[in-house]
Amino acid sequence: MLALTENVTEIVKKLAEEVPEISALRIATEADGESLxxxxxxxxxxxxxxxxxxxxxxxxxxxxxxxxxxxxxxxxVDEEGNIQFALGQQA
Structure with missing residues (x-):
């Protein structure tokens, strides 16, 4: 199962607090079947x-x-407030 870092959990919680319509993030496969x-x-x-x-x-x-x-x-989150994500291999 996908694991989340502390950074990601803090980002998701902050988004949910600031925008009530958002309760989570969703990761989905794009039409090509390989992009997310x-x-x-x-x-x-x-x-x-x-x-x-x-x-x-x-x-x-x-x-x-x-x-x-x-x-x-x-x-x-970068200096302009843009959220960036990265994937790594679980240990």
Missing amino acids: SVSPADHAETDDQVIQQDGATVFVDGRASELLADKVLDGG
């Missing part, structure tokens, strides 16, 4: 895996959960 998108979400879709960690929720669609099963999601 990350977007704010207010609910899980039918085939989503729900990851809850340290008060943060991330929904991962079925295909993406297969691709990310052995990965860890990290993130950060």
Whole structure:
């Protein structure tokens, strides 16, 4: 299962606090089947895996959960306030 870093859990919790319509992030597979998108979400879709960690929720669609099963999601916020994510291999 995809693991989340403390950075990502803090980002998700802050988004949920600041924008009430957002309760989670959703990671989904794009039409090409290999690219992923990350977007704010207010609910899980039918085939989503729900990851809850340290008060943060991330929904991962079925295909993406297969691709990310052995990965860890990290993130950060740059000086302009843009959120950036990175994937790494779980230890």
